[in-house]
Amino acid sequence: xxxxxxxQLIFDLSSPGRRAARLPQCDVPTRAIEExxxxxxxxxxxLPLPEVAEPDIVRHYVNLSTLxxxxxxxxxxxxxxxxxxxxxxxxxxxxxxxxxxxxxxxHADRMxxxxxxxxxxxxxxxxxxxLPAVSLQPAAGAQGELTALMVAxxxxxxxxxxxxxxxxxxxxxxxxxxxxxxxxFDCVQLPAxxxxxxxxxxxxxxxxxxxxxxxxxxxxxxxxxxKQIAEVAKIIHDVGGLVYIDGANMNAIMGITRPGDFGGDMxxxxxHKTFTGPHGAGGPGSGPIAVRDFLKPYLPAxxxxxTTAENGQTVYQLVTxxxxxxxxxxxxxxxxxxxxxYCYLRTLGPEGVRKAAEHAILNANYLKAIxxxxxxxxxGEYCLHEFVASASKLSKEKHISAMDIAKRLLDFGxxxxxxxxxxxxxxxxxxxxxxxxxxxxxxxxxxxxxxxxEESAEFLHDAPHSLPVSRPNDVQAARQPVLSWSxxxxx
Amino acid sequence: xxYLFATxxxxxxxxxxxxxxxxxxxxxxxxxxxxxxKLLDLPPALSEMELEQHLRQLASQSSGATSRMCFQGGxxxxxxxxxxxxxxxxxxxxxxxxxxxxxxxxxxxxxxxFEYQTMICQLTGMQVxxxxxxxGGGSVSEATLMAxxxxxxxxxxxxxxxxxxxxxxxxxxxxxxxxxxVIHIPVGSDGTVDLTKLAGAIDENTAAVIVQNPNFLGNxxxxxxxxxxxxxxESLMVVxxxxxxxxxxxRPGDLGADIVVAEGQSLGIPLQFGxxxxxILACRNDFIRRMPGRLIGETIDRTGGRCFVLSLQARxxxxxxxxxxxxxxxxxxxxxxxxxxxxxxxxxxxxxxxxELCLQKAHYAATQIAAIPGYTILFSExxxxxxxxxxxxxxxxxxxxxxxxxxVDIGPALSQFAPIPGMPDTENLLLVAVTEQxxxxxxxxxxxxxx
Ligand SMILES: Cc1ncc(COP(=O)(O)O)c(C=O)c1O
Numbered sequence: 021x022x023x024x025x026x027x028q029l030i031f032d033l034s035s036p037g038r039r040a041a042r043l044p045q046c047d048v049p050t051r052a053i054e055e056x057x058x059x060x061x062x063x064x065x066x067l068p069l070p071e072v073a074e075p076d077i078v079r080h081y082v083n084l085s086t087l088x089x090x091x092x093x094x095x096x097x098x099x100x101x102x103x104x105x106x107x108x109x110x111x112x113x114x115x116x117x118x119x120x121x122x123x124x125x126x127h128a129d130r131m132x133x134x135x136x137x138x139x140x141x142x143x144x145x146x147x148x149x150x151l152p153a154v155s156l157q158p159a160a161g162a163q164g165e166l167t168a169l170m171v172a173x174x175x176x177x178x179x180x181x182x183x184x185x186x187x188x189x190x191x192x193x194x195x196x197x198x199x200x201x202x203x204x205f206d207c208v209q210l211p212a213x214x215x216x217x218x219x220x221x222x223x224x225x226x227x228x229x230x231x232x233x234x235x236x237x238x239x240x241x242x243x244x245x246x247k248q249i250a251e252v253a254k255i256i257h258d259v260g261g262l263v264y265i266d267g268a269n270m271n272a273i274m275g276i277t278r279p280g281d282f283g284g285d286m287x288x289x290x291x292h293k294t295f296t297g298p299h300g301a302g303g304p305g306s307g308p309i310a311v312r313d314f315l316k317p318y319l320p321a322x323x324x325x326x327t328t329a330e331n332g333q334t335v336y337q338l339v340t341x342x343x344x345x346x347x348x349x350x351x352x353x354x355x356x357x358x359x360x361x362y363c364y365l366r367t368l369g370p371e372g373v374r375k376a377a378e379h380a381i382l383n384a385n386y387l388k389a390i391x392x393x394x395x396x397x398x399x400g401e402y403c404l405h406e407f408v409a410s411a412s413k414l415s416k417e418k419h420i421s422a423m424d425i426a427k428r429l430l431d432f433g434x435x436x437x438x439x440x441x442x443x444x445x446x447x448x449x450x451x452x453x454x455x456x457x458x459x460x461x462x463x464x465x466x467x468x469x470x471x472x473x474e475e476s477a478e479f480l481h482d483a484p485h486s487l488p489v490s491r492p493n494d495v496q497a498a499r500q501p502v503l504s505w506s507x508x509x510x511x
Numbered sequence: 512x513x514y515l516f517a518t519x520x521x522x523x524x525x526x527x528x529x530x531x532x533x534x535x536x537x538x539x540x541x542x543x544x545x546x547x548x549k550l551l552d553l554p555p556a557l558s559e560m561e562l563e564q565h566l567r568q569l570a571s572q573s574s575g576a577t578s579r580m581c582f583q584g585g586x587x588x589x590x591x592x593x594x595x596x597x598x599x600x601x602x603x604x605x606x607x608x609x610x611x612x613x614x615x616x617x618x619x620x621x622x623x624x625f626e627y628q629t630m631i632c633q634l635t636g637m638q639v640x641x642x643x644x645x646x647g648g649g650s651v652s653e654a655t656l657m658a659x660x661x662x663x664x665x666x667x668x669x670x671x672x673x674x675x676x677x678x679x680x681x682x683x684x685x686x687x688x689x690x691x692x693v694i695h696i697p698v699g700s701d702g703t704v705d706l707t708k709l710a711g712a713i714d715e716n717t718a719a720v721i722v723q724n725p726n727f728l729g730n731x732x733x734x735x736x737x738x739x740x741x742x743x744x745e746s747l748m749v750v751x752x753x754x755x756x757x758x759x760x761x762r763p764g765d766l767g768a769d770i771v772v773a774e775g776q777s778l779g780i781p782l783q784f785g786x787x788x789x790x791i792l793a794c795r796n797d798f799i800r801r802m803p804g805r806l807i808g809e810t811i812d813r814t815g816g817r818c819f820v821l822s823l824q825a826r827x828x829x830x831x832x833x834x835x836x837x838x839x840x841x842x843x844x845x846x847x848x849x850x851x852x853x854x855x856x857x858x859x860x861x862x863x864x865x866x867e868l869c870l871q872k873a874h875y876a877a878t879q880i881a882a883i884p885g886y887t888i889l890f891s892e893x894x895x896x897x898x899x900x901x902x903x904x905x906x907x908x909x910x911x912x913x914x915x916x917x918x919v920d921i922g923p924a925l926s927q928f929a930p931i932p933g934m935p936d937t938e939n940l941l942l943v944a945v946t947e948q949x950x951x952x953x954x955x956x957x958x959x960x961x962x
Contacts, residue, residue, distance in 0.1 A: 030626050030855055041593060041861035046868055047951040048875035056874055057894045061731050063761045066859035068633045077595055077855045081623065085604035088619035092603030105514050106607050109559050113566045121575030123583040124785035125923040130915060133572030134784060147552050159645035159786065160841040173688060198828035198838035204688040207833040245540045275551050276538060282545045292841060299609035301620040302805065302844030304787030346684040350586060350648035350677045351785025368513050369556025376513040378534045385537055386525040402537050427615065436613050458516035459525055482813060487615045489818040497810035497822040501799055503639045504629040
């Protein structure tokens, strides 16, 4: 069935003089190009792009697509990524004229409908967060972190406070320290504790008048709710710092509890996770932030406000917050993804939002329970929307690693969980089934893992066995990087 | 409607297997005082049909380029999007997958991005491209930080002339809190960077000289001359380019660029009010290990077959944490895929013809507008590609509103941005861009409206 002819590199399919696009005749009077642009600015040769026909392109990329696993085709329990079903209606609706084709410099008067959607999105995200001031600008979660930290920095600068430190637990996602570093802060990592939760005493030791911010993921990357979050927040607030909630795991708590209610001052969302993005083979995402009212003046520009005109009509306006940090990206934001998030929230409504979180928790706990004897979770009796199992016992006793299990799962038609993250769990397999999977799928997945653990380590080290590719040589890829195709010379 | 599976009886079975009576019992992990005791204040759920009616109604209150005549510019353009782009990227196998962490289960994505990286190199004349950043302005900032890491210089960066004001703003947000000095060299009387002033500003502490070509005012810069000035002080030249212009113009890589960045929106990505777009970043081979963002590499697998992987991950945040080359994680994958389809569909000839159509139509429009009494095309002697600055006899905003009533969109007005050094600070200036999609009839219509 595999068409290997079509999945050669597109460059191998190229043939001089072949083409796909035909453009219209020029309908305006033309002038010689050299008359318009001096020769020294002009290309001497045509671009060395592949020369292919349209059917080449279609067959090539359609065949390539079949080499992917995806949510549409497979169970994809990639922890921390919330690989839930991406409703098809979102794809249709985000492509409506008046949404998909609006220029970023269109005047607000001529896009009131679009601004109404985005304004409502701001409101809904503020409500779900319990943090009323929202910026839709950040392009992804990591940019949300950076934006919020810049907001925090501006706030402290404004108050004449020089706070250099950002604290985060060892289980934090890599983007947390990376964002803090770019925002110019010193990073202080708090050690992990045995129960997987933050160490309050350790935090007390580090929290002082130089602390700008604590970044904490809640529920954390082990899928556990930081029970002492209120106390944690108080410790930070008592030294005048701010609490940042990494909202990557909002799918566990939306409608159940709110970052603003448990002590957070700022947070980001990952619309591509919690609100069904979709994930787009790596992106685009959207990483709006929600903050307390006293931080609103520092938000990036613009935000949307609703006013009433003299004639009583509702008017949506793009507004620059008075002490804005500026812009963290070009133009308004990843609007196409925000529209999908809006469609999702409007489909769920308040009951549906809570129900989705509850069932994400139900599914994760069910999977955790049926895997308990084979792949025990490192922490917690119960979890929220995900849990981190450890293959450490298997590794010691049978030399079967988390990676072996991950790779072998692919043979059975399951995407692998996230492996080796968070760093605080050895041989980690982080599983997030999401609410949009059936009991039957979870049963089949667990049963497959059971079978895998009974296979020989040697056999598993070579898995997958049925996919076109198995165990790429990463070391070679890094040592002698080949990052683009080049034509063979001398043939 | 939450797209759930579990029926009531299944839910019971699952709960009992977990060993609890109810979902509420699972929620006890969350301290009771922190739990909401009411539903969120969100609008009520809509069925698919109601949602569509609601969205259609709102969409009808917005003006998109497909139902109007879009002459708007300023970094996002109404270029044609071939149907192949939508068809292929509309496949769930691509758009519902995520970052290709498991190479074996992601060869489709990985190979497509390897091809993307290659085509970006072919387009820009550089040796290596990453697999995408967020958008144009972010790419300028990332390139600047990368230049600092590469040169070990953090003293100064120089913006050469008319960089997109939003890119400048983003850059200032990124480096504003550091000790790095951002020097902005004004444009001279011809609307390109003042080379004498530029030469004076680049010093031994300058990490990067950043230049946009064609610049924000639509004028073509002398990249080779800027490269000479930059390299004389061993700084790096960062060029922000318009990908479509490279169907005609010499590639920045052939003119001495060290890092090429671009807003990739014109490569098959819809306008959608500013995003998602595509941040392009390509550079010379020497800088590979300092690059931000994902990189796809070719390697062999266990059986010796060619395959593709996420490569050089030791640069990235999930490994290097606070020492990473960037904080980016989720990128703009699907937009890179769109660009890949677009570039494959266009090929060398399609690119050239598209660029020529833009060039001819923009010059026709400029000539016609210049002939209207009261209107001037600024820097009319300076070579341009598809965009130019009009000086109108009235405020640009008023003019934009006037033609908008007749279904034509022009702008943005320059007054809506922070002033570009060297440019007169008046209300009468605005940008007009003409893509290959605009017909002579549409251009003539615009000209009539301006009269
Ligand atoms: C816990 C956590 N924080 C932050 C991020 C970064 O978000 P993004 O990839 O959207 O930039 C992620 C996801 O990738 C995450 O899992």
